Amino acid sequence: MAQHSHSGEVEYYKAIDWNRLEDALDKQTWEKLTSQFWLDTRVPVSNDLADWRSLTEIEQEVINHAFVGLTLLDTLQSEEGANVMREDIRSQHEEAVLNNILFMESVHAKSYSTIFISLNDSKKIDEIFAWGNQQPQLQYKAKVINEIYQSGTALQKKIASVFLESFLFYSGFYAPLWYLGNAKLENVAEIIKLIIRDESVHGTYLGYKFQLAFRELSQTEQKELENWMYLLLNDLMTKEEAFAHIVYDAIGWTKEVKVFMRYNANKALQNLGFPPLYADGIAERVNPIVMNGLSTNTSNHDFFSQVGSGYLMGEVEAMNEEDYDF
Numbered sequence: 001m002a003q004h005s006h007s008g009e010v011e012y013y014k015a016i017d018w019n020r021l022e023d024a025l026d027k028q029t030w031e032k033l034t035s036q037f038w039l040d041t042r043v044p045v046s047n048d049l050a051d052w053r054s055l056t057e058i059e060q061e062v063i064n065h066a067f068v069g070l071t072l073l074d075t076l077q078s079e080e081g082a083n084v085m086r087e088d089i090r091s092q093h094e095e096a097v098l099n100n101i102l103f104m105e106s107v108h109a110k111s112y113s114t115i116f117i118s119l120n121d122s123k124k125i126d127e128i129f130a131w132g133n134q135q136p137q138l139q140y141k142a143k144v145i146n147e148i149y150q151s152g153t154a155l156q157k158k159i160a161s162v163f164l165e166s167f168l169f170y171s172g173f174y175a176p177l178w179y180l181g182n183a184k185l186e187n188v189a190e191i192i193k194l195i196i197r198d199e200s201v202h203g204t205y206l207g208y209k210f211q212l213a214f215r216e217l218s219q220t221e222q223k224e225l226e227n228w229m230y231l232l233l234n235d236l237m238t239k240e241e242a243f244a245h246i247v248y249d250a251i252g253w254t255k256e257v258k259v260f261m262r263y264n265a266n267k268a269l270q271n272l273g274f275p276p277l278y279a280d281g282i283a284e285r286v287n288p289i290v291m292n293g294l295s296t297n298t299s300n301h302d303f304f305s306q307v308g309s310g311y312l313m314g315e316v317e318a319m320n321e322e323d324y325d326f
Contacts, residue, residue: 033101040114049119051185059251064124065128065135067128069135070108070169076145081161144235166264166267167267169199203271244261263282265278
């Protein structure tokens with residue numbers, strides 16, 4: 001990939017130089033992501049077996065269906081999402097960050113299999129994956145996002161990716177956060193917290209890159225893209241609500257999951273530089289048990305900032321609110 005050089009011409013291929021940065025945020029994000037590195041195999045999920053066996057079959061099914069939905073979306077993100085972004089990079093350093101994101105999405109997708117095998121037998125796991133691979137609302141979400149990845153513009157791809165990372169995952173995250181808040185499945189939730197910590201950086205980083213390019217558009221182009229974005233969000237929200245009914249109706253959580261989804265849709269819009277779409281005060285309406293499942297600080301401290309406490313590979317620095325002020 002020959003690119004413009006600050007120090008002389010490039011004959012054929014340009015070596016990446018981390019000492020000359022076009023955007024300091026590339027290096028900051030690289031350092032943040034690499035300091036957060038983790039692997040599913042270091043979290044003792046099988047220690048949650050007693051909790052798992054104490055759940056009803058309906059509760060187990062809710063979690064299994066939520067997690068296969070997450071597996072599918074993370075698989076899409078690892079195979080297509082971060083990959084197609086590399087066609088539109090602004091710097092070599094951005095490509096390096098995307099390489100990290102790509103790999104960690106594969107770790108996330110694999111993590112759900114670690115959870116499944118720790119808690120279910122093989123026959124049950126086959127049933128779970130068969131359900132997810134044919135579930136219409138889930139497959140629709142994957143199809144909509146992937147079609148944008150394959151044929152959308154550079155900025156449409158970033159919108160789709162931020163919606164996936166900052167919004168669509170969260171209906172699946174609700175169940176483990178709820179159980180964590182009720183002192184159950186703590187190791188399963190530890191993996192989810194580690195995934196959320198990664199996704200919050202991915203969403204803010206791609207949102208920042210989106211904003212840089214969005215500012216370069218004409219006002220007319222900006223308005224067209226904004227209209228397209230809201231149509232996409234409404235379409236995804238409709239399907240997400242239908243999926244929430246299928247997953248959560250059996251235990252009566254659907255209404256509160258929908259509130260959580262809207263809260264995270266607002267987060268996605270914020271990452272892209274747009275005002276919230278859903279009602280003011282929605283954060284206060286999210287089930288406090290779910291918020292507290294991740295938040296150990298004051299009640300107004302956003303749970304995106306939290307770090308996993310039980311990860312065994314060593315302590316990593318907590319995310320701070322200012323880490324997201326790009």
